Amino acid sequence: MTPGSxxxxxxxxxxxxxxxxxxxxxxxxxILKGGFNQVTSVRAGKLxxxxxEANSPEDARAIVRKLSDELRIYNPVAHTIQVRIVG
Amino acid sequence: MVKVAVIQYPGSNCxxxxxxxLRDIVKTKTDLVWHKDLGRDDYDAYVLPGGFSYGDxxxxxxxxxxxxxxxxxKKAADGGKPVLGICNGxxxxxxxxxxxxxxxxxxxLRFVCTWTRLRVENTRTPFTSKAEKGQVxxxxxxxxxxxxxxxxxxxxxxxxxxxxxxxxxxxxxKPTEDAxxxxxxxxxxxxxxxxxxxxxxxxxxxxxxLPVLSPxxxxxxxxxxDSMMRTLDRSRA
Numbered sequence: 001m002t003p004g005s006x007x008x009x010x011x012x013x014x015x016x017x018x019x020x021x022x023x024x025x026x027x028x029x030x031i032l033k034g035g036f037n038q039v040t041s042v043r044a045g046k047l048x049x050x051x052x053e054a055n056s057p058e059d060a061r062a063i064v065r066k067l068s069d070e071l072r073i074y075n076p077v078a079h080t081i082q083v084r085i086v087g
Numbered sequence: 088m089v090k091v092a093v094i095q096y097p098g099s100n101c102x103x104x105x106x107x108x109l110r111d112i113v114k115t116k117t118d119l120v121w122h123k124d125l126g127r128d129d130y131d132a133y134v135l136p137g138g139f140s141y142g143d144x145x146x147x148x149x150x151x152x153x154x155x156x157x158x159x160x161k162k163a164a165d166g167g168k169p170v171l172g173i174c175n176g177x178x179x180x181x182x183x184x185x186x187x188x189x190x191x192x193x194x195x196l197r198f199v200c201t202w203t204r205l206r207v208e209n210t211r212t213p214f215t216s217k218a219e220k221g222q223v224x225x226x227x228x229x230x231x232x233x234x235x236x237x238x239x240x241x242x243x244x245x246x247x248x249x250x251x252x253x254x255x256x257x258x259x260x261k262p263t264e265d266a267x268x269x270x271x272x273x274x275x276x277x278x279x280x281x282x283x284x285x286x287x288x289x290x291x292x293x294x295x296x297l298p299v300l301s302p303x304x305x306x307x308x309x310x311x312x313d314s315m316m317r318t319l320d321r322s323r324a
Contacts, residue, residue: 014191018236019270021194046145072149072182078189078236 006052006060007087012074013045020044048073049086057085089319091117092130094160096151101137101173104293109134112296113312115319122156131319132169133160135176137229137291147190147232148178157183169213169315170285174230177277177287186280186287187245188237193230194270200229202302203268203290205253205276206260212252212283213318214311223260224253224307226290228276233269233289235278242272253277253288 014020022044031039054060065083068074074081091109095102102119109117118130141150151157157179164170164185172180180186193199205226207218218224237245245251253276257266262274269289277288292308295301 017238018189018191019194021192021196021270025196071153073145075146075149075182075189077187077238077241078191 003055004053006054006057006085008050008052008060008064009084009086010048010050010064010068010073011045011082011084012048012079013043013081014078015080018078061085088116089131089316089323090129091115091132091134091319092120092125093117093134093136094120094122094125094156095136096122096138096140096154096175096179098140098142099136099138099175101175101291101293104291105134105136105173108293108296108308108312112309113316115316122151122154125156125159128159128163128166128168130163130168131323132171132315133163135160135170135172135179136293137174137176140175140179143232146178146182148175148180148182151175151179152182152184157185161185164280164285167282167284169318171214171311171315172285172287173291173293174228174233174289177289178232180285180287185285186278187241187250188235188278190232190289191234191236192232193234193268195268198229198231199233199268200227201268202227203276204256204258204260204266205290206256206262207252208254209249209252209279209283211249212279212286212314214279214286214314215252217314217317218310221260223256224295224310225301225303225305226292226295226308228268228290230269230289233271235271235275235289237272245278248281250278250281250283251275252279252286253290
């Protein structure tokens with residue numbers, strides 16, 4: 001429990017059923033074409049990195065989770081998010 | 088007299104086109120209102136025009152959706168007033184939760200600017216009451232994020248509730264893959280809310296309301312504005 005500034009990342013990506021043409025293109029036209037056949041799929045998304053003043057890493061994560069839901073950082077119809085502390 | 092508001096957001100760029108069609112062609116009293124100046128539900132109908140509000144940052148329409156003007160639009164919509172979202176306006180209505188779904192990046196990963204054929208699927212909305220079911224309208228699109236998305240179950244619900252208003256179709260009036268310019272699920276180009284008084288569509292009827300603007304000398308987009316005005320005039324009568 002250390003009050004301070006924490007770095008929290010939000011990763012927004014399309015749900016598995018919503019096609020992700022950017023990821024598909026990177027996979028097909030760059031990675032597979034470049035010979036990296038070990039890669040079986042790519043999903044492109046959006047990363048937001050936030051610096052958050054909070055009492056603990058958990059608090060920082062909770063604040064970001066809350067704002068992501070309340071301000072619709074993602075559209076729950078089509079996207080999923082991951083919220084993670086990176087520092 | 089009936090009064091319509093065209094709401095202007097930072098980055099709107101089809102606002103003047105919508106204003107001109109409503110004011111000069113359809114002959115309706117119409118105000119261009121800056122979104123922060125929309126103080127009360129003073130109008131009989133609202134149009135959210137196309138453009139790139141807030142630079143499409145985060146997601147197209149996502150930031151404009153948090154404008155206080157949307158609370159007023161929501162109230163008007165709940166009260167049964169006609170609300171029309173064109174292109175970015177449609178994206179804003181979706182992001183504000185006034186219309187269901189999501190509008191994602193085109194599957195082509197390209198900005199598409201082209202004329203499309205739209206089949207009218209539903210004539211019970213205030214925006215299509217003067218059209219005929221199955222009629223095909225030629226109206227252009229211009230967008231990078233126009234792929235309408237909802238999961239299968241919810242699409243069936245939209246279908247059941249007759250909320251699908253327009254589909255992209257081929258010359259043979261069929262919703263084929265080739266006729267689908269952006270990868271929208273079920274070729275959907277426009278939808279309405281459950282009650283039918285809020286409609287959003289990606290194509291631009293204001294760009295197809297004067298013969299001089301269209302390749303085939305038609306004015307197919309007019310039917311949307313004319314329908315809206317008939318509804319408003321009747322509600323005032």
